[in-house]
Amino acid sequence: MAEDKLHLQVITMTEIVYDKMVSIVDLRLENGYIGIMPGSEPLLGSVVDGPLKCIHDGKKEYLYVGAGILEVNNNNVNLLVNAAELAEEIDPIRVTGALERANAVLKEDLTPIERETALADKLRAEARIKTYNIYTYQSDIL
Numbered sequence: 112m113a114e115d116k117l118h119l120q121v122i123t124m125t126e127i128v129y130d131k132m133v134s135i136v137d138l139r140l141e142n143g144y145i146g147i148m149p150g151s152e153p154l155l156g157s158v159v160d161g162p163l164k165c166i167h168d169g170k171k172e173y174l175y176v177g178a179g180i181l182e183v184n185n186n187n188v189n190l191l192v193n194a195a196e197l198a199e200e201i202d203p204i205r206v207t208g209a210l211e212r213a214n215a216v217l218k219e220d221l222t223p224i225e226r227e228t229a230l231a232d233k234l235r236a237e238a239r240i241k242t243y244n245i246y247t248y249q250s251d252i253l
Contacts, residue, residue, distance in 0.1 A: 114186070115149050119165055121174060121190045128195040129174055133165040136188050140181065149186050156181040158192055160238035162245050171249060173198035175242040177235065194235070198246030201239055210236035 119136055121129040136147040141157040158181050163174045179192030213233035221229065245252070 117147065117149055117151075117186050117188050119188045119190075121163070121176060121192065121195045123177075123192060123195050128197070131165075131167050131172075133167045133172075133188075134169075136163065136165045138163040138176065138181070138190075147183055147188055151183055151186075153185075154181065154183040156183075158190060160235050162198070162238070162242035163190075164245070164251075173242060173246040175201060175239045177238075196239070196242075198242050201243040201246075203240065203243050206236050206239045206243065210240065 116132040116134060117136060119129060119131055119133045120127060134149070138145060139159055139161040141159055145156065147154075158176060158179045160177050161175070163176045165172050165174075175194070175196045175198065176190055177192045177194035179190055182189045182191075210233060213229050213236055216229040217226070217233065244250075
């Protein structure tokens with residue numbers, strides 16, 4: 112493995128969504144944003160729903176990643192997440208519909224579990240829309 116690269120894997124329970132050599136990884140953890148570069152110290156972190164940006168062959172690539180675990184060790188970056196999607200595969204119309212449905216459900220009289228589920232659906236839809244917009248405008252800001 113080249114010392115100036117990271118091996119990034121984004122894995123869900125059903126598939127490996129992303130598996131490439133990259134030069135940098137930016138994403139949001141539970142306690143803030145992090146940028147990971149080759150030679151980074153070992154790290155375990157808690158990933159939250161949001162965009163991930165990496166640079167592969169000099170080109171920015173974006174993914175939506177759901178909640179999960181980040182492991183960094185020996186230039187390997189592994190994300191084990193509950194959901195992941197390449198930004199270019201996000202359907203903004205479908206995601207906007209999901210956000211509208213979640214907002215409508217939140218206006219109803221809900222049990223605590225139903226409210227928690229609806230809030231999670233809303234946060235996931237918002238994170239996917241944000242990821243799509245960052246990808247569309249090739250933003251450096253996550």
